Amino acid sequence: MLTRNRTVFTQLGTDAIEKGLADPQLSAFYESMMSSSGLVSEKLREHMPYLSLCSDKIDNLTPPPIFYVGRRSSQRILFGEEWAMQHDEELRTPDPELEHASAEAYRYALEEQPYYGYARTRLNVGGKILDIAFERLIVALRPTPNSDRRFCAYFGVIQDLQQL
Amino acid sequence: MQMSPYFKSAEYVHEHVQPEDRELATLKSEVDKHNLTEMWDMILTLDYEVNNVRELSRETREEFCGIVSLLLKAFSK
Numbered sequence: 001m002l003t004r005n006r007t008v009f010t011q012l013g014t015d016a017i018e019k020g021l022a023d024p025q026l027s028a029f030y031e032s033m034m035s036s037s038g039l040v041s042e043k044l045r046e047h048m049p050y051l052s053l054c055s056d057k058i059d060n061l062t063p064p065p066i067f068y069v070g071r072r073s074s075q076r077i078l079f080g081e082e083w084a085m086q087h088d089e090e091l092r093t094p095d096p097e098l099e100h101a102s103a104e105a106y107r108y109a110l111e112e113q114p115y116y117g118y119a120r121t122r123l124n125v126g127g128k129i130l131d132i133a134f135e136r137l138i139v140a141l142r143p144t145p146n147s148d149r150r151f152c153a154y155f156g157v158i159q160d161l162q163q164l
Numbered sequence: 165m166q167m168s169p170y171f172k173s174a175e176y177v178h179e180h181v182q183p184e185d186r187e188l189a190t191l192k193s194e195v196d197k198h199n200l201t202e203m204w205d206m207i208l209t210l211d212y213e214v215n216n217v218r219e220l221s222r223e224t225r226e227e228f229c230g231i232v233s234l235l236l237k238a239f240s241k
Contacts, residue, residue: 040206042210044210045211048211054238056239057239064238065234067234067238068207068231068234068235085227087230087233087237089237090234090237091234091237091238143202143203143205143206144202147202148199149200149202149203151203
């Protein structure tokens with residue numbers, strides 16, 4: 001069972017990025033997406049390896065399903081290659097409690113504005129209990145100006161990771 | 165090759181067509197049907213840096229097919 005006595009999910013707001021308090025690569029991604037008004041452009045290319053992408057299908061309990069996990073993304077580092085490469089079912093993070101705790105950030109990014117926050121929690125990944133701290137930015141993007149499609153781009157930065 | 169008048173040419177599948185080509189054609193058809201063509205193009209051009217999926221090696225094409233399978237599951241349900 002997971003122990004949740006150290007769990008923190010805090011929204012810091014994108015002001016923190018603009019004040020220079022966020023990870024430099026995450027900040028570069030944020031500035032790049034803001035400069036293109038949330039539209040996909042060539043600027044996205046350099047950030048793709050660090051991103052996870054998911055749809056805009058959300059409910060109160062779960063974030064949207066993932067369809068793309070960048071080769072250097074924090075989710076691939078955390079959950080492994082095998083997890084990232086599976087495609088027989090909807091792709092979701094393997095910890096249901098993490099899913100539930102993350103859902104609100106995706107709703108905020110889709111319905112209001114980009115979400116930037118900090119989280120510390122314990123996860124059960126393949127039977128290993130991990131204590132993890134990470135910052136995360138979630139931005140809703142459109143593939144083209146006239147598209148009725150939107151999707152979420154997740155940029156996570158693992159700050160601390162320890163196996164208990 | 166002479167086609168039967170009762171056989172639609174669009175339904176003809178050449179005997180040397182590889183199974184992965186069929187899978188790719190099926191996925192593309194589903195992508196178009198669910199209005200996800202822009203997403204297909206975005207992944208292809210930004211991540212794989214090609215304009216046509218046939219420019220990908222067989223191994224990379226399989227990886228791309230996996231992403232598209234997830235794309236359909238993520239948006240179409």
